[in-house]
Amino acid sequence: MELPIKLSEQSREPIYHQIEHQIKALIASGQLETGTPLPSIRALSKDLEVSVITTRRAYQNLEYEGFIKTLQGKGTFVANIHSSLKREIKEDTVVRALKTAIETAYQHNYSKTEINKLFNAILNDQEGRL
Numbered sequence: 424m425e426l427p428i429k430l431s432e433q434s435r436e437p438i439y440h441q442i443e444h445q446i447k448a449l450i451a452s453g454q455l456e457t458g459t460p461l462p463s464i465r466a467l468s469k470d471l472e473v474s475v476i477t478t479r480r481a482y483q484n485l486e487y488e489g490f491i492k493t494l495q496g497k498g499t500f501v502a503n504i505h506s507s508l509k510r511e512i513k514e515d516t517v518v519r520a521l522k523t524a525i526e527t528a529y530q531h532n533y534s535k536t537e538i539n540k541l542f543n544a545i546l547n548d549q550e551g552r553l
Contacts, residue, residue, distance in 0.1 A: 424462055425470055427454075438473055442481035444516070450490055450501055451512035461491060461499045 428445045430438055449455040461482075462470065468478040482499065485491045493499045528538045 424460065426462065426467065428471060430471060430473070439477045439481040439484070442467075442471070442473075442478065443484050444519070446481070446485055447490055447512045448516040450504055451509040451516065453509075455501045457501055457503045459501045461501065463498065 426446065426449065428442060430441050434441060436444075446455070446461075455461075461467070464475055464478045464482055468475045471478070482491065482493075486493060486499075489502055490504060491499055492502045525538060528541070533541070
């Protein structure tokens with residue numbers, strides 16, 4: 424199984440954090456349901472073209488936080504996550520994306536008014552597609 428994870432070399436966020444946050448988002452959104460098997464550390468490392476150490480660290484953190492569980496000899500699976508935690512993760516994911524977009528806009532010298540105008544235009548466009 425290949426996970427839809429996109430890593431950014433330009434991000435100041437460590438790669439293992441990027442992996443963690445994206446797996447959490449996939450779990451919170453329901454794209455990865457409870458009990459879904461995850462790729463092995465080696466397979467995910469190869470898919471993402473990162474070191475096994477980086478992927479292992481992400482998996483260890485996710486397991487420590489209760490998002491995944493490893494069963495000896497069987498593999499790693501999505502754990503059962505409470506719906507309130509899923510809501511919290513979904514909100515965190517959206518806030519992070521919006522913060523990144525706003526930082527990018529400010530780096531390109533957009534004003535708050537221009538950012539609001541762009542945001543509303545995109546929001547209206549997306550609503551039209553639903």
